[in-house]
Amino acid sequence: MSQTLVTALPLRSPGRPAGRHPGPPEADQRFAEEYLRHFYGYKPESERQKRTADSDVNADWPTGLCDEVQRMQRFFGLPPTGELTNDTLAVMRRPRCGLSDVEPFGGTIRWKKHSLSYRIAGYNLPVLTSKVHNIFRAAWKIWSNVTPMKFRKRGRKEADIVISFHTGDHEDGSPFDGTGGILAHAFLPGLGIGGDVHFDADEDWSYNSTGFNLFAVAVHEFGHALGLSHSSDPGAIMYPAYNVAPSYEIQLSFKDVKDIQRLYGISSNFASLSSKNPPPRTPDKCDPDLSFDAVTELQQEVLFFKDRFMWRKHPQFDETRITLISSLWPESVPPNLDAAYQNVEKNVNLFFKGHQYWVLRQLRLEEGLPRNISDFGFPSGIKYVDAALHFRNERYTVFFTGHECWRYNEQQMMMEGSATLIEQQWPGIPTPIDAAVFSEGLVHFFKGNIHYRFDPSSKHVVSTSRTNELLECKKNDDNEILSEGR
Numbered sequence: 001m002s003q004t005l006v007t008a009l010p011l012r013s014p015g016r017p018a019g020r021h022p023g024p025p026e027a028d029q030r031f032a033e034e035y036l037r038h039f040y041g042y043k044p045e046s047e048r049q050k051r052t053a054d055s056d057v058n059a060d061w062p063t064g065l066c067d068e069v070q071r072m073q074r075f076f077g078l079p080p081t082g083e084l085t086n087d088t089l090a091v092m093r094r095p096r097c098g099l100s101d102v103e104p105f106g107g108t109i110r111w112k113k114h115s116l117s118y119r120i121a122g123y124n125l126p127v128l129t130s131k132v133h134n135i136f137r138a139a140w141k142i143w144s145n146v147t148p149m150k151f152r153k154r155g156r157k158e159a160d161i162v163i164s165f166h167t168g169d170h171e172d173g174s175p176f177d178g179t180g181g182i183l184a185h186a187f188l189p190g191l192g193i194g195g196d197v198h199f200d201a202d203e204d205w206s207y208n209s210t211g212f213n214l215f216a217v218a219v220h221e222f223g224h225a226l227g228l229s230h231s232s233d234p235g236a237i238m239y240p241a242y243n244v245a246p247s248y249e250i251q252l253s254f255k256d257v258k259d260i261q262r263l264y265g266i267s268s269n270f271a272s273l274s275s276k277n278p279p280p281r282t283p284d285k286c287d288p289d290l291s292f293d294a295v296t297e298l299q300q301e302v303l304f305f306k307d308r309f310m311w312r313k314h315p316q317f318d319e320t321r322i323t324l325i326s327s328l329w330p331e332s333v334p335p336n337l338d339a340a341y342q343n344v345e346k347n348v349n350l351f352f353k354g355h356q357y358w359v360l361r362q363l364r365l366e367e368g369l370p371r372n373i374s375d376f377g378f379p380s381g382i383k384y385v386d387a388a389l390h391f392r393n394e395r396y397t398v399f400f401t402g403h404e405c406w407r408y409n410e411q412q413m414m415m416e417g418s419a420t421l422i423e424q425q426w427p428g429i430p431t432p433i434d435a436a437v438f439s440e441g442l443v444h445f446f447k448g449n450i451h452y453r454f455d456p457s458s459k460h461v462v463s464t465s466r467t468n469e470l471l472e473c474k475k476n477d478d479n480e481i482l483s484e485g486r
């Protein structure tokens, strides 16, 4: 492995006995063990716990933990290497809900009545009381829109669901952790504390785009209070990681709606509501009509982009799972990309959308970006590119715009001449194209649901297949993650 964007942490320190997994630095390992214990039911062997004061900082990575890391990686759409890679750690460090990702309660526990009362208790309210009340009312409405459930606020009297803000240990066995980390948790339907929702009062809560969006987290936690468990569908509101983009409307996904309606049935006005504003479906790799926005190499992986999502194909693993673009590049890479490529020599990734482009080194956006694509030497008439194709050995990039393509010299950082026709340079490739990538000696073009393999030396299309074939469609991946035994 060369550059280190998705490289595993220290591979092997000298003098280490063979046969055990070499470990990451101890602080990371402790953090990961704690994360897996909390969210994935990992039970450390008592012997592992006893670390002597003089223990090696690169203490061996417990072999049993690999399975748990893989399980977590599958849930979040990371390549299931079982190793504590930098991007696995980065996903573990994202703010999230305090509930487990693997406890199999989903779909079995529910309220037996269709009218529930809630109460907002205590002080510690992060924003104006009236605002908080409005936010919670709107969050309940998200769920009552699609089910026959009714939610009524009560002042001081007993209520089915008590909503409150707490700091640190608040005596329910699940202490909060200050800013970041765990944002909130909720209890499944039941008497007493059942259905109650707790928010971490130490977070920077807001009802606009700064800090953590209280509305988004409330909709998620209310889902638990109604009996839903976590979903590995990154488009679902029940996805455990905090995932709010300023431009994205907070709404139930198709999966959320299906899951809550399985528990409580369908609201009488659901048909008319959903015909006007259907709940968004997360792209499905098994969809025979799947198309891509952009495709790029990233170290040894190939990334396929669609909307806010991507699939990561690692050469060692047949399976691919969907994840959010923001799980790898939080807040810096926009959704609905036009094109993307990796410049290995400069160790950067470039992303294109409309007239703008973004450059990321490692996981960071370079300063002064995004900028206008005219930097590459496009004439002002070119408002966007369809695809970008990078040749690392020859150090040039081909941009595709409509029926034309442009050759950009990466060394001299300038366009080589003017545009040529795609049908001359790449015979057999229909235009305009969606995406292109050079991988393993072939150019892969994507248009709609067709994938064209093109041999650049003989200049012809070698074969075609369905676009989604590369993603190894397997049904019920979601269920597999949750039901995998240990």
Ligand SMILES: [Zn+2]
Pocket: 097, 098, 099, 220, 221, 224, 230, 238, 239, 240
């Ligand atoms: Zn949750």
Ligand SMILES: [Zn+2]
Pocket: 166, 170, 172, 174, 185, 198
């Ligand atoms: Zn609590």
